[in-house]
Amino acid sequence: MPEVEKYRVEGARLCVRWVGLLDREAVLREAAVVTKSLTPSIKQVLVDTSAVTACPEAAKAELVELQRTLSRGGRRTAWLDERAVFRGMALWVMHLASDPVGKAVATMPQAEAWLTSNEQRESVAAKRTVMR
């Protein structure tokens, strides 16, 4: 059972940090807490999965639902993890949630840069690809 080590609000930003096994039941439980914390003043969400040890398939589907809630109204999210496997999971979640302004990042400066920008994940990648 993941225990939420930190749930804090910093101005317009909600910071969430999960620890341990993130299974389906855990995601459902945490989603309820996160959803309650999403007051109208929250414009950015930082999800730190650095201390998550595993996330089974069934939990990922629930994360997609949570991401839909997080991204409502154009709210920006950054999922932070130093491990590629969890950044891949975050990208999968954001893609399936059709959230264009969420991003998986590896460092806190990247998260900060993303949350305070107004870029869209795919369009910025496309623009930089065709720029020669």
Place this chain on the structure above:
Amino acid sequence: MKPVLSKQRKLNVVERFLIWVMRKFAGVTLGYAVSFDEEIMRQHGVTGFFKFARATSQGYADLEKKFGNELAHLLAAFSSFFNGCDYCAWGHLYATNLIYFDRTDQLYPIDETEVRDLMMMRDREVLAELERRLGTVAPEHFRLLKRQQEVRFAEGPSNGEEDRLLVRSIALYEWVNECSIVSESPAPPLDVVAKKHDLIARYNARRQPERDARVHALAKQNEKV
């Protein structure tokens, strides 16, 4: 393995037909077809699909022109790797492996079947592992992968033509991985080398003892636990 598609909308008849035709065509001309083409079509539609294909092919061609096919695939593999896309990381690393094996008759120090295990490591541990494996055998490969990571995290502008292309390699696969993330490894070798069936058979036969040893070591480790 079947791709896990988002099913956000069903492809229409024309889109499904185009996918069918393109897979047949790719199979004959390239020796492989990617499994996330449906997702590209789903997200971008017919016109967008072809714009995407043209732009990403050009992006890869520019990498290949500068670095050569073997290294371009390696850069593509690790661009995708650090985005967490095991399908593209596997497919491009498989291509690197085959091209390297064809050129040298030696095994490249990183097996594509290790991709998922390596992805569980923290980024700095991955770089240390790459240095350990490539530092002596292929120092130029390691230098480029390390530099690719540096420019990924750099706040300021990068320097020179090489850096510019490395930055572009990251953007290119951020774009590609947006759709390829719905597919899971294993992937086919993502290069025309996929048509060389004899080479693939020889390569996999040569790799097998090493793969068996890894499985054996893992089983022993689990026994201890």
